[in-house]
Amino acid sequence: MEKIGVIGGGSWGTALAILLSKKGYEVELWIRNKAQCDSINISKENVKYLPGVIIPSNVRIINDLERVVKNKDILVLATPSHGVRNILINSKNYIKSGQIIVNVAKGIENESLMRISQVVNEIVPKSKYAILSGPSHAEEVARDMPTTVVAASREKDIANYVQDIFMAPKFRVYTNPDVIGVELGGSLKNVIALGAGISDGLGYGDNTKAALMTRGIIEMARLGEKMGANYETFAGLSGIGDLIVTCTSMHSRNRRAGILIGEGKTLEEAISSVGMVVEGIKTAKSAYELADKYNVIMPIAEEIYEVLYKGKDVKNSVVNLMLRDKKHEMEDIAKILNNEW
Ligand SMILES: NC(=O)C1=CN([C@@H]2O[C@H](COP(=O)(O)OP(=O)(O)OC[C@H]3O[C@@H](n4cnc5c(N)ncnc54)[C@H](O)[C@@H]3O)[C@@H](O)[C@H]2O)C=CC1
Numbered sequence: 001m002e003k004i005g006v007i008g009g010g011s012w013g014t015a016l017a018i019l020l021s022k023k024g025y026e027v028e029l030w031i032r033n034k035a036q037c038d039s040i041n042i043s044k045e046n047v048k049y050l051p052g053v054i055i056p057s058n059v060r061i062i063n064d065l066e067r068v069v070k071n072k073d074i075l076v077l078a079t080p081s082h083g084v085r086n087i088l089i090n091s092k093n094y095i096k097s098g099q100i101i102v103n104v105a106k107g108i109e110n111e112s113l114m115r116i117s118q119v120v121n122e123i124v125p126k127s128k129y130a131i132l133s134g135p136s137h138a139e140e141v142a143r144d145m146p147t148t149v150v151a152a153s154r155e156k157d158i159a160n161y162v163q164d165i166f167m168a169p170k171f172r173v174y175t176n177p178d179v180i181g182v183e184l185g186g187s188l189k190n191v192i193a194l195g196a197g198i199s200d201g202l203g204y205g206d207n208t209k210a211a212l213m214t215r216g217i218i219e220m221a222r223l224g225e226k227m228g229a230n231y232e233t234f235a236g237l238s239g240i241g242d243l244i245v246t247c248t249s250m251h252s253r254n255r256r257a258g259i260l261i262g263e264g265k266t267l268e269e270a271i272s273s274v275g276m277v278v279e280g281i282k283t284a285k286s287a288y289e290l291a292d293k294y295n296v297i298m299p300i301a302e303e304i305y306e307v308l309y310k311g312k313d314v315k316n317s318v319v320n321l322m323l324r325d326k327k328h329e330m331e332d333i334a335k336i337l338n339n340e341w
């Protein structure tokens with residue numbers, strides 16, 4: 001049976017370690033904080049990040065990064081995206097050539113504006129990369145609720161292998177060769193979900209959220225296409241699928257942070273109240289800079305960036321979005337369909 005190291009024992013790393021251990025793999029889960037690691041080893045519950053779920057005893061909970069990384073068939077990167085670079089730098093001496101790395105973090109680095117596949121390729125170029133992404137809240141996966149995701153890799157064999165490894169009766173995995181599209185979908189939806197949360201926090205209704213989601217996916221796909229992704233990928237699980245779950249679920253950290261901001265809390269208050277990683281906050285900055293770099297119009301992402309980083313009043317953002325110049329709804333898609341209307 002495969003040996004799998006899961007790097008990062010937040011809610012997602014813990015849920016995936018449980019899923020993989022139930023399939024019979026030898027799973028080691030790296031927990032950064034020693035005290036937390038010790039406590040989970042005693043209680044068999046990740047009280048801080050995934051309360052109420054018992055971790056099977058065949059998941060080995062370990063604080064030693066070297067031990068978890070060494071001699072594994074698969075490494076799963078499950079820390080917040082801003083932690084991935086340092087994790088790889090600290091462990092690259094133990095990562096073998098040809099190592100299969102499955103990234104499950106959803107974010108785009110600040111400063112470098114790199115996707116995680118690019119970070120992995122820079123630090124461990126001899127590894128084989130896949131991303132696993134889609135509408136998959138840890139709280140539901142850990143409770144065995146039917147979930148669908150996508151495994152993307154440039155190499156078909158790797159995508160198929162990762163599909164087989166993760167596929168379970170309640171966890172259905174599709175494949176896709178479009179690494180860029182799958183990475184961008186999972187990252188950019190968090191920015192739009194912050195907006196959906198802000199809308200909820202302001203007391204707006206379902207119409208507003210549907211508008212943010214529908215126009216949001218167009219922005220995501222518009223940027224994605226310019227960055228080399230397939231437009232169609234954004235209609236899939238890692239695009240619209242993940243956008244739906246993140247904008248509507250109370251499990252969503254991004255949506256919950258948005259609700260608090262919409263209710264008038266500061267960014268710092270929102271982050272500390274959620275108590276888990278809110279990826280969309282950093283990604284909003286990267287998205288804003290990528291839109292500028294690739295000369296793509298992303299009005300929703302831009303307003304969210306200005307609310308988060310420039311102290312803009314959310315009510316002014318609503319006015320700006322509603323009173324933009326008139327548009328043809330399908331201007332992006334019309335071009336693709338060769339529709340001259
Ligand atoms: N929670 C979920 O349902 C899902 C999360 N994801 C993604 O998985 C990644 C991890 O998310 P969660 O598990 O929710 O996070 P979390 O906030 O529950 O836990 C993060 C874990 O990483 C550790 N950590 C924090 N900063 C770190 C750093 N700089 N270096 C190393 N370790 C660090 C924390 O101690 C904690 O153990 C994120 O990119 C998230 O977008 C993807 C799908 C589902």
Ligand SMILES: O=C(CO)COP(=O)(O)O
Pocket residue numbers: 106134135136137190193242245246251252253254255277278279
């Ligand atoms: O990516 C996720 C679900 O697919 C998790 O989203 P949140 O980080 O908003 O909870």
